[in-house]
Amino acid sequence: MRTRTLLTLICTAAACALPLAGPASAVDTPVLTKGSVGGAPVAVGDVLTAPLASGTTATLYSSATGTSGISCTSSQFTATVTDNPAAPGTAGESLGAHTFDSASCTSNVLGVLGVNSITVDNLPYGTTVNSDGTVTVTPASGSTIRTTVKLRTLLGAITCVYQAPSLTGTASNDDNSINFTAQQFTKTSGSSLCFANGYFTAKYAPVTDGGELVFVN
Template identity: 75%
Template sequence: MRTRTLLTLTAAVAALTLPAAVPASAAATPVLTTGGAGGTPVAAGEALTASLASGTSATFYSSATGTSGISCTSSQFSATVTDNPAAPGTATESLNAHTFDAAGCTTNVTGVLGVSSITVDNLPYTAAVSSEGTITVAPAEGSTIQSTVKLRTLLGTITCVYRATGLTGTTDNTDSGISFTNQQFTKASGSSLCFANAYFTAKYAPVTDASGAPVFIN
């Protein structure tokens, strides 16, 4: 009888000291999910894509407050998730492609007839998406964010090269969008028809995974 009582007491003490199993539903929510905030985690290696938000344009203006420059109605980007830690935190992505369709680009720069191409150089870039609702884009170490713009003029095609050390944008769970506003690029080379600075503004929405599901920030 005494032995049985001792065994029962030992079992009770063990039950009190052993940690309780954590149900799967209590697992930490990562920064990136689909199906809504707090939804299905986005796996590392997942491909994400986005085009310009409906009815918007990507612009490269010569000043932060002006309207002289280039406007494009078609632009897309694609990225691969490299890390998606628990929120609050910062998820990282590799920005593999960022394109602009020159057929949808117009310009009102004096002396320029049209846009031949806009190419984003030195890819991939690293994108860091924080729970606080910001996204920062940075080049590889020792490189720079760079865009090459080719413009048609009466004297032929000119090439303008613009560079930036980094870009900062904001995220929005309302439409799973990413916005960049007046991100400054500085002319690295080009003729006098290439404006000295290019201020980039665009909204991409929705950002979706490979299945087409919108991505949310937690």
């Protein structure tokens, strides 16, 4: 009887001690933080915005290495965070708006007098941001990434439509930027003044969440 009583006391004491011995659980750093690397988590539902990086242009050129096409000095995107797991991992966003100010756009294509509008169609697009900085933009299932460009020409107004299956960019914590380089679009409709392929290049910075800089972890 005495042996059972001592065992019971020992077991009871050990059971009571286990919760006290366990370490406090640490909060994992998510892929997207604001304020600093490893800073406050970006919450699901937060809206991220970014204009063109100061002193840069967004271009849609007729070749990957050429300089013939359209150039804009004012553009911006807006995306809503849909998933922000622990790093390393992949955060999700919904790109709901991607705009170009046509008043800031010019064209050096022979026969084109000006740019009436540039419209990004089929929004929203799904966007992922990986811990390694890879940014991927994809359309909804069964859709495409599509941009409609309306130009003033010597022959009157024309409309050029370009499509791409996806876009790939790179996020950098150095200047809180997302950079797209020579992302290829293919013309699906338009006159001969519309070049057959459009290569999109742009750098958006800084990416912010309610005015705070956004970092990738």
